[in-house]
Each structure stands twice: as structure tokens, then as C-alpha cells.
Amino acid sequence: CSRWEEEKKEDGVKWTQLEHRGPYFAPLYEPLPDDVQFYYDGKPLKLSLATEEIATFYAKMLDHEYTTKEIFQNNFFNDWRKEMTSQEQKIIKDLDKCDFREIHKYFVDKSEARKALSKEEKQKLKEEADKIQEEYGYCILDGHREKIGNFKTEPPGLFRGRGDHPKMGMLKKRIMPEDVIINCSKDSKIPEPPEGHKWKEVRFDNTVTWLASWTENIQNTLKYIMLNPSSKLKGEKDWQKYEVARRLKDVVHKIRAQYRADWKSKEMKKRQRAVALYFIDKLALRAGNEKEEGETADTVGCCSLRVEHIKLHPKLDGQEHVVEFDFLGKDSIRYYNKVSVEKLVFKNLQLFMKNKDPADDLFDRLNTSILNRHLQSLMDGLSAKVFRTYNASITLQEQLKALTNSEDNVAGKLLSYNRANRAVAILCNHQRSTPKTFEKSMQNLQAKIDAKKQQVEEAQQELKKAEDEFEDTKDAKAEA
Structure with missing residues (x-):
């Protein structure tokens, strides 16, 4: 911690010197060999280079569950047709008549050949990757050489998303230097763009920690090249996050007593706020940020829950006052849980749902901003997100204490640590999709x-x- 506390800069200033090489761009597309063909309606069809490249994205995924989903197929085909020549658009009108199998086999064979390389050949590839890492994977920050986290731009491909994302299958376009904003210090050597290209913009903003940024085309969100988690700035940010959670530990009992008292408040907005905070605290639910209607998947958090997302059971599976949650959270990951709640919470939920349609807001007098303003008044720096960090940390600490035996060997301790992390993942609803x-x-x-x-x-x-x-x-x- 002393390392992060030294060399304090004025408020908002993150660094005084920042120098780097810029992002490493995905390699350009290599055309398929002449003997590998795409077929339409049973006949070979030579595609233009841009159309062929996008066809390879789909072909590579033929053995994946995604390509069996109608929404993925429709999104892919719509975006693919946009990139076709007018002649190709006249011919290719039905995805079912497209045969990508030969292209798929080519990439499977290529992958197998790579696995079968000799030890010497693999070593040569590793050395080439290490050389790129050495050149692009580090920056100079305030006189220190720091590791960069993600120095490569994402290659073009088909968007997958998590869960049943409505935009799955859409084309992720190639990131070009003209899309990229570079951030560095004025007195540094400004990174050179690839030959024949120029940067979208060069900034000298020492109040942010990113090195480069661009807007991805699927959800129009900003992507950043950031420092590695082991770097001073990233470590300091994480440290500060956990320090706020540690401060919450000292006042959490007082906050809990207050929201429990507010369950009986005469003001409906206070009752709603108190029940929402109870869920955020007890279940580590995300608050649920407001978003533009129709712009993204129908994902919700605690404050944006609708009546249709919960069912109330006076008795279920031998428990009383059970709330059954079923909604899509962040990244379209399903949150499904049956939890026994306190009687007053249950009664309040019955009240909140009275005379409402399934599509109506459960907490119609609350949003994330209102909740966070209230939390900020209780403790400086407190937000709904801090509760999640606090409860995840407490869970990990308690699980480690319960599961770890000082007499265990390293393998035993690692198993205990992984089991403790699993408990945190369950609490936070962290999931990964099933690998193919x-x-x-x-x-x-x-x-x-x-x-x-x-x-x-x-x-x-x-x-x-x-x-x-x-x-x-x-x-x-x-x-x-």
C-alpha cells in the first residue's frame, strides 16, 4: 500500500509521463486457397474478398451451438449481405442454400496441423509472439516500465454475447487506426500508426488511465487499452475499491438497522428503497443501470425489476415467504433463485405488486441514481456496487476460514481457495457458458x-x- 500512497498527485491527475507503441492490430485477412470453395445451391461460387472473409467467420463456428440459433443465423445473414457486392446480393438470398463445410474443414485441418507442429516450430512461434509482447505489451509510466493488459485490438468476427443476446451473429468489424484515439503525454514519442494510415485523434489527457480507445460497432460502447492489473495505477484503483468496502464494514450494521426500520415507513418510496437495498445486500444483486429503450438486450438489475420477474410463495419447499426471481441480468445471464425473505419484506412486495401489470416496474418510485444518492448520504463513496464488493469479500473470508486447514499441503489449500471462490461466484451469479x-x-x-x-x-x-x-x-x- 505504501507504494500507492507515495508520490501523491493533485486531484484527478493520474500520471505525468505516458509513452507507448499504440495497439497491435489484428493481421489482415489471408484469402482461402483456390481448392477450398464456398457452395451456393450446390454449385461453387467465387466470393469477393470481403464477402469471403465474413463467410469464414461463420464457417469456423459450424460445430458450435450458436449457428443452430435462428437469431444468430438471421443477424449474420443480414450483416453479411450488407458487405456483399451487388452481384453477390442477387445470387445469395437464402442462408439454407449456403454450404460452408469445405471452408470449415480447411480451418479444422489447419488447427490440427498447428497442434502437430514440432517442438522447434512451436518454439519459433512463441518467440515471435514474445517479440510482439515485448514491443507492444509495455509502456513507460512516470519513468517506470509497466505492463499493458490488452494491447491487441479484437479481430473481426461474429458477435456472440452471453446468454441469449439479441445481437448475436452480427458482424464485429475490423478495427482500423482511423477508429483509434491515442492517449499519451505531450513530451513523449507519439506512436506511429501503420503505414498508409492515421489515428482518429491523439490526446494528452492525464486524468484518465487508458492508452487507446475506440468504439465497437455492435453496441456502440467504448473499448480501451488499459494497464495490466499488476500495474501501479490498476493496483491502486483496486486497493481504493476494497478500502471503501472495508469502511462499509464499520457502518453496515447501522445501515441494515435503518433499512429494516424503513420497511414500516409511511412513505412508499422509502419502503421500496429499503426492500431494494435488502436484496442488494442479501443477494448481491446488481443495482441495474438505466438505459435507452430498445438499444440493448432486455437485461435488468434490482432497481429495474418488473412485476413479471418475481413470484411470491407464502409457502414453498418447506419454507415460508419465498420470493422466486427469474430475470436476465448483466450480459444476458439468467438469474434464477428461490429465497426465503423476512415477513415484512414479503408483505411489502405484495403491496408493491398490487394492481400492477406484469410489465410494470416493481419499484416504480426508485432508480439507481436515487438509491446511490441515499447511500452516499450514509457514507462517503458508498454505492450499491460497494455492497456487492463487501459481501463478496466477506463471503470469501468466511469460506476461507471454514475450509482451510493449516496442516493441508499446497494442493489442499488451493482446492479450499477454489471452493471459497466458487461460493463467491454463486453469490454474485458469475457464470460462464458451457464450452463446446x-x-x-x-x-x-x-x-x-x-x-x-x-x-x-x-x-x-x-x-x-x-x-x-x-x-x-x-x-x-x-x-x-
Whole structure:
């Protein structure tokens, strides 16, 4: 911490010197060999370079579940047709008549060939990657060499999203230097754009920590090149985040007592705020930021829950006052949970839902801004997000205490740590989509388990046989 506390700069200033090479751009498209063809309605069709490149994005995903989803197929085909020549648009009108199998096989074979490279060839590729990392993966920040987190621009491809995202299958366009804003210090060597190109803009903004930025075309959100988590600035930011959560520990009991008292308030807005805060505290729900209607997926957080997102059960599975949540949260990840709540919370929810339609807001007198203003008045720097950090940290600490044995070896302690992290992931509803190799991996693991069981069984049989032989030998000696 002392490292982050030294060299204090004036408010808002993050650095005095910042020098870097700019982003490393995704390599340009290499055309398919002449013997690898795309077929339309059973006939080979030579595609223009831009159309062919986008066809390869879809072809690479043929064995993925995404390409079976109608929304993915429709979004892909609509965006693909936009990039076609007018002649190609006249011919290619139906995705079902498109045959990408030969292109798919080409990339599968290419991937297998890469895996089969000799040790020397793999080492050569590693050295090339290390050279790029050395050149683009570091910056000079206030006289210190710091590692950059993500120094490469994302390659073009098809947007996947998480969960059932409505924009899945849309074309993620190639990022060009003309899209990129560079941020560095005035007295530094400004990074050179690739030959024949220029930057969108060069800034000298020492109040931000990003090195370069651009707007991605799917959701029109800004993407940044940032410092590595191990860097001074990133570490300092994380440290400050956890320090705020540590301060919450000292006042959380007082805040909880207040929101419990507000469940009985005469003001409806106070009751709604108190119940929402209870959910954020107890279930680590995200607050749910307001967004433009129709611009993104229908995702919600605590403050933007609608009546249709919860069901109330006076009794369920042997528990009383059960609330059943079912909604899409951040990144379209489903949040499904049945939780027993306090009687007053349950009664308030019944009141909030009275005479409302399923599409009506559950907390119609509350939004994230109102909630965070209230929290800020209770403690400087407090927001709904801090509760999530606090509860995740407390859960990890309690789980580590319960699961870790000081006598365990490193493997045992690591297992305890991973189990503790899993408890935090469950609390925060952190999920990853099932990998396409999941079933195969499970089959391989089961095969290994079965093989080990067979070995144990055979060893037990051999042991019994050896014991029987030993007893027979003893008996024979005794008789002699």
C-alpha cells in the first residue's frame, strides 16, 4: 500500500509521463486457397474478398451451438449481405442454400496441423509472439516500465454475447487506426500508426488511465487499452475499491438497522428503497443501470425489476415467504433463485405488486441514481456496487476460514481457495457458458475414473490372491 500512497498527485491527475507503441492490430485477412470453395445451391461460387472473409467467420463456428440459433443465423445473414457486392446480393438470398463445410474443414485441418507442429516450430512461434509482447505489451509510466493488459485490438468476427443476446451473429468489424484515439503525454514519442494510415485523434489527457480507445460497432460502447492489473495505477484503483468496502464494514450494521426500520415507513418510496437495498445486500444483486429503450438486450438489475420477474410463495419447499426471481441480468445471464425473505419484506412486495401489470416496474418510485444518492448520504463513496464488493469479500473470508486447514499441503489449500471462490461466484451469479468441448471433456474424465476403478479392482483381486497364497504356504509349512 505504501507504494500507492507515495508520490501523491493533485486531484484527478493520474500520471505525468505516458509513452507507448499504440495497439497491435489484428493481421489482415489471408484469402482461402483456390481448392477450398464456398457452395451456393450446390454449385461453387467465387466470393469477393470481403464477402469471403465474413463467410469464414461463420464457417469456423459450424460445430458450435450458436449457428443452430435462428437469431444468430438471421443477424449474420443480414450483416453479411450488407458487405456483399451487388452481384453477390442477387445470387445469395437464402442462408439454407449456403454450404460452408469445405471452408470449415480447411480451418479444422489447419488447427490440427498447428497442434502437430514440432517442438522447434512451436518454439519459433512463441518467440515471435514474445517479440510482439515485448514491443507492444509495455509502456513507460512516470519513468517506470509497466505492463499493458490488452494491447491487441479484437479481430473481426461474429458477435456472440452471453446468454441469449439479441445481437448475436452480427458482424464485429475490423478495427482500423482511423477508429483509434491515442492517449499519451505531450513530451513523449507519439506512436506511429501503420503505414498508409492515421489515428482518429491523439490526446494528452492525464486524468484518465487508458492508452487507446475506440468504439465497437455492435453496441456502440467504448473499448480501451488499459494497464495490466499488476500495474501501479490498476493496483491502486483496486486497493481504493476494497478500502471503501472495508469502511462499509464499520457502518453496515447501522445501515441494515435503518433499512429494516424503513420497511414500516409511511412513505412508499422509502419502503421500496429499503426492500431494494435488502436484496442488494442479501443477494448481491446488481443495482441495474438505466438505459435507452430498445438499444440493448432486455437485461435488468434490482432497481429495474418488473412485476413479471418475481413470484411470491407464502409457502414453498418447506419454507415460508419465498420470493422466486427469474430475470436476465448483466450480459444476458439468467438469474434464477428461490429465497426465503423476512415477513415484512414479503408483505411489502405484495403491496408493491398490487394492481400492477406484469410489465410494470416493481419499484416504480426508485432508480439507481436515487438509491446511490441515499447511500452516499450514509457514507462517503458508498454505492450499491460497494455492497456487492463487501459481501463478496466477506463471503470469501468466511469460506476461507471454514475450509482451510493449516496442516493441508499446497494442493489442499488451493482446492479450499477454489471452493471459497466458487461460493463467491454463486453469490454474485458469475457464470460462464458451457464450452463446446464440455461433453467430450466429461467423457474423458469419466473414462479415466472408470480406468482407475478397474485398476483398483484388479489390485484388490491380486492382493486377495497373494494373501490366499500366503495362508496356503503357512498351512503347508505347519503340516510339514
